[in-house]
Amino acid sequence: MLKNFAILVTLGFCYALAEGGPPAIPHRIHIQARAHPKSSFLRRRALSPIDVPLSDFFLGTDLQWFGNITVGTPPQILSVIFDTGSPFLEITSDLCTRCPQKKFNTSASSTFVDGNTTGIFSFATGGGVDPVIDNDYSLTVHTAADTIGLVNGFSAPDIEILLIINQTTKFDIDPYDGIQGLGASAQGLFAALISQSLPGNMYLTPKAVGNAELILGGIDSTKFTGEPIFGDLPPAETELPPSVWLLNSPGISVNGHTTGFLNTSRQIIFDSGTSNVVFPTNTTEAIYALISPDIKPFPAEPGAYGMACDRIAYLPATLDFTFTSQNGTAFNLTIPTVELNVGPFASNTSHCQTLINALEGVEGVLGGSLLKHYYTIYDIGAKRIGFAPAKLLSAQVL
Numbered sequence: 001m002l003k004n005f006a007i008l009v010t011l012g013f014c015y016a017l018a019e020g021g022p023p024a025i026p027h028r029i030h031i032q033a034r035a036h037p038k039s040s041f042l043r044r045r046a047l048s049p050i051d052v053p054l055s056d057f058f059l060g061t062d063l064q065w066f067g068n069i070t071v072g073t074p075p076q077i078l079s080v081i082f083d084t085g086s087p088f089l090e091i092t093s094d095l096c097t098r099c100p101q102k103k104f105n106t107s108a109s110s111t112f113v114d115g116n117t118t119g120i121f122s123f124a125t126g127g128g129v130d131p132v133i134d135n136d137y138s139l140t141v142h143t144a145a146d147t148i149g150l151v152n153g154f155s156a157p158d159i160e161i162l163l164i165i166n167q168t169t170k171f172d173i174d175p176y177d178g179i180q181g182l183g184a185s186a187q188g189l190f191a192a193l194i195s196q197s198l199p200g201n202m203y204l205t206p207k208a209v210g211n212a213e214l215i216l217g218g219i220d221s222t223k224f225t226g227e228p229i230f231g232d233l234p235p236a237e238t239e240l241p242p243s244v245w246l247l248n249s250p251g252i253s254v255n256g257h258t259t260g261f262l263n264t265s266r267q268i269i270f271d272s273g274t275s276n277v278v279f280p281t282n283t284t285e286a287i288y289a290l291i292s293p294d295i296k297p298f299p300a301e302p303g304a305y306g307m308a309c310d311r312i313a314y315l316p317a318t319l320d321f322t323f324t325s326q327n328g329t330a331f332n333l334t335i336p337t338v339e340l341n342v343g344p345f346a347s348n349t350s351h352c353q354t355l356i357n358a359l360e361g362v363e364g365v366l367g368g369s370l371l372k373h374y375y376t377i378y379d380i381g382a383k384r385i386g387f388a389p390a391k392l393l394s395a396q397v398l
């Protein structure tokens with residue numbers, strides 16, 4: 001998932017690699033204690049909820065979020081994407097001579113343990129403006145373990161890490177130093193947090209609600225309207241990694257319309273490490289067909305679609321994804337028209353990319369384009385995901 005969408009696609013590979021150990025990622029995470037919000041959704045916990053302030057990235061589009069964690073003893077601060085689409089921690093290390101990111105200095109940590117296994121971690125990355133789907137996103141990683149923590153907060157010893165020891169140049173522009181998986185199987189740091197009765201829940205909210213934040217172990221009810229609606233994760237499927245947060249969706253509508261193909265069941269993954277939206281080519285093109293025949297594949301960037309920038313602003317493109325709540329009633333999650341235009345392609349700035357990227361091998365992935373509009377509750381203990389409309393910053397100001 002690094003770049004844009006990649007993470008979920010890489011999971012199969014991660015699991016193959018996992019013989020050597022779990023992954024680790026360093027990122028800078030500011031943490032501060034916060035008062036317990038009064039909420040019936042809170043689980044009993046031994047520690048106070050922890051806030052992790054997040055910066056946003058993705059070429060300024062508020063579609064990816066990252067924050068700080070600490071690695072090693074004494075703690076070194078590194079920044080990571082908090083990725084609900086993967087389970088592992090990967091961080092840039094001093095073993096990577098050509099990585100421009102901040103690096104974890106393994107020899108400066110008294111608690112560092114070498115895992116002695118090296119492998120390649122490939123990302124199928126798609127979409128977003130500029131990062132494209134190709135074969136050129138791969139990390140060479142080395143297994144290790146060390147103490148991982150949250151700044152000013154929790155830390156846990158002997159957490160498995162994938163040290164990045166080389167990377168393809170496509171990763172060089174990333175402003176973060178790694179990826180902290182927040183997958184539903186709760187490995188590594190998050191397993192340690194749960195064992196301390198801390199998380200149970202985690203929340204990522206978009207900049208539009210007053211800067212993104214990850215909250216571990218609590219819910220900030222000032223950031224959303226109404227009561228969250230929860231959907232249950234389906235029983236683990238053999239063909240999918242058990243770490244993904246996914247819900248069955250009985251259908252998709254575009255501007256209030258659907259088709260026989262779109263009105264069928266598919267499993268949709270909620271991935272904070274994916275910037276936009278990913279569907280297989282057939283679903284992607286069925287959705288675009290209901291928006292405009294002018295949206296076409298952009299050959300220079302396989303999997304990406306786009307149209308002339310000067311006409312995109314006039315297209316309505318409200319996408320409703322239907323899900324089933326815990327009591328069996330249907331609810332929609334909606335991506336508004338404003339997300340259709342991802343921005344101009346670098347290779348033709350008169351041509352703008354549209355939000356869905358085609359990629360085979362997944363039934364559907366909703367990333368930043370959707371998640372920024374909802375306060376999203378990843379409830380590990382109850383195996384469910386909750387959504388409530390995020391309060392807009394402007395509404396708070398008013």
Ligand SMILES: *[C@@H]1O[C@H](CO)[C@@H](O)[C@H](O)[C@H]1NC(C)=O
Pocket residue numbers: 028029030053054055066067068077079
């Ligand atoms: C992460 O830590 C760095 C200092 O290492 C700080 O400059 C940055 O603002 C922090 N990021 C966040 C999101 O708190």
Ligand SMILES: *[C@@H]1O[C@H](CO)[C@@H](O)[C@H](O)[C@H]1NC(C)=O
Pocket residue numbers: 094105106107108
């Ligand atoms: C890494 O840590 C070692 C031991 O503290 C130190 O000698 C070395 O200079 C550090 N490397 C960098 C790049 O800071």
Ligand SMILES: *[C@@H]1O[C@H](CO)[C@@H](O)[C@H](O)[C@H]1NC(C)=O
Pocket residue numbers: 113114115116
């Ligand atoms: C890695 O190799 C070193 C040196 O052989 C050994 O001391 C250490 O126990 C190994 N680490 C693991 C996790 O097996």
Ligand SMILES: *[C@@H]1O[C@H](CO)[C@@H](O)[C@H](O)[C@H]1NC(C)=O
Pocket residue numbers: 098166167168169
């Ligand atoms: C590191 O990755 C770069 C870019 O893919 C490659 O050119 C280089 O050969 C790699 N270095 C090593 C030591 O594998």
Ligand SMILES: *[C@@H]1O[C@H](CO)[C@@H](O)[C@H](O)[C@H]1NC(C)=O
Pocket residue numbers: 228229230325327328329
């Ligand atoms: C089912 O849940 C939804 C969403 O939480 C709620 O709006 C609705 O009133 C519930 N319906 C019943 C019959 O409990």
Ligand SMILES: *[C@@H]1O[C@H](CO)[C@@H](O)[C@H](O)[C@H]1NC(C)=O
Pocket residue numbers: 253254255256257320322330331332
């Ligand atoms: C979901 O959206 C579709 C299309 O706008 C609409 O027909 C349907 O009634 C909505 N479902 C719910 C539960 O709101």
Ligand SMILES: *[C@@H]1O[C@H](CO)[C@@H](O)[C@H](O)[C@H]1NC(C)=O
Pocket residue numbers: 250251258263
């Ligand atoms: C979608 O399919 C369901 C059956 O799964 C059906 O009840 C519903 O009428 C269909 N909706 C549309 C708009 O075709």
Ligand SMILES: *[C@@H]1O[C@H](CO)[C@@H](O)[C@H](O)[C@H]1NC(C)=O
Pocket residue numbers: 307308309348349350351
């Ligand atoms: C760039 O995009 C514009 C708008 O879609 C299009 O008219 C033009 O032909 C494109 N230029 C090239 C070189 O493809």
Ligand SMILES: *[C@@H]1O[C@H](CO)[C@@H](O)[C@H](O)[C@H]1NC(C)=O
Pocket residue numbers: 261280281282283359360361362
């Ligand atoms: C859509 O494409 C996927 C492959 O990405 C395939 O598995 C699926 O059967 C296709 N659906 C239809 C209705 O053709």
